[in-house]
Amino acid sequence: MAPSARRPLVSGNWKMHHDHIEALHTIRDLGLRCKPEDVAHVDVSVHPPFTDLRTAQTLIEAERIPVALGAQHCNDHDRGAYTGEVSPQMLARLGVRYVLVGHSERRQLFAMSDEAVAATLRAVLRHEMTPICCVGETAEERAAGHTDARLAAQLTAALDGLDAVQISSLVIAYEPIWAIGTGNAATAVDAEDACLFVRQTIGELAGAEAAASVRVQYGGSVTAENAGSFLAEPDVDGLLVGGASLDAGSFLDIVRASRPVQRTRG
Numbered sequence: 001m002a003p004s005a006r007r008p009l010v011s012g013n014w015k016m017h018h019d020h021i022e023a024l025h026t027i028r029d030l031g032l033r034c035k036p037e038d039v040a041h042v043d044v045s046v047h048p049p050f051t052d053l054r055t056a057q058t059l060i061e062a063e064r065i066p067v068a069l070g071a072q073h074c075n076d077h078d079r080g081a082y083t084g085e086v087s088p089q090m091l092a093r094l095g096v097r098y099v100l101v102g103h104s105e106r107r108q109l110f111a112m113s114d115e116a117v118a119a120t121l122r123a124v125l126r127h128e129m130t131p132i133c134c135v136g137e138t139a140e141e142r143a144a145g146h147t148d149a150r151l152a153a154q155l156t157a158a159l160d161g162l163d164a165v166q167i168s169s170l171v172i173a174y175e176p177i178w179a180i181g182t183g184n185a186a187t188a189v190d191a192e193d194a195c196l197f198v199r200q201t202i203g204e205l206a207g208a209e210a211a212a213s214v215r216v217q218y219g220g221s222v223t224a225e226n227a228g229s230f231l232a233e234p235d236v237d238g239l240l241v242g243g244a245s246l247d248a249g250s251f252l253d254i255v256r257a258s259r260p261v262q263r264t265r266g
């Protein structure tokens, strides 16, 4: 029973919450509360709205707050006539390290296609940032027994053509759509089953080494109360947290729930 070599990543997706003043307070609060031992075994990222990024970057760097800066989306072009869009190059210049790609809200509310997800993922990699590629099934797909097929289709569309080294560097977030923002989180066993399936699919697409290296997060109604149960599963390498990441105290409780000693493969 070797402990997993993958370092967990706990990410806070703020969605369209917190203006830049609120971002300043929240990140400062995180910095004040966070002790070195809280992040000794876990990577942490925060994903504020675009308008907060410069403020967040300045504060994180000036006060050496041990969280990485993340974004929630970007265009796949570096520049051009794309009114209202933000490019991966602009994010990289701000010190952004992780970018969510293909979050279900982008796919469902803004008609982001599988092709756009694939192009954005490549654009993020091109600028040496880490994509957090989001996949997940609807309640209807789950009820019909199509969860695995949906995940495999999304992963294949997103990753097709990338090499094994690129795929090993990715983070995949398994986020069942029915669990997002509903208070109805998956059980730890269901999250483990899906994250294991994601890993096996990566193995088929890119080989065993990539499957062993890729980090797979669970997301959907994660709270300080349930975080530990997910993180104890061998194939859950972290969490993508929405609502509970908006408050520094509750987000840090989730970060603290990562206990590497429990992360052993049976």
Ligand code: PGA
Pocket (backbone or CB within 6 Å): 013, 175, 179, 180, 181, 182, 183, 219, 220, 221, 222, 240, 241, 242, 243, 244
């Ligand atoms: P939630 O959101 O934690 O509020 O369910 C998760 C997400 O959408 O990333």
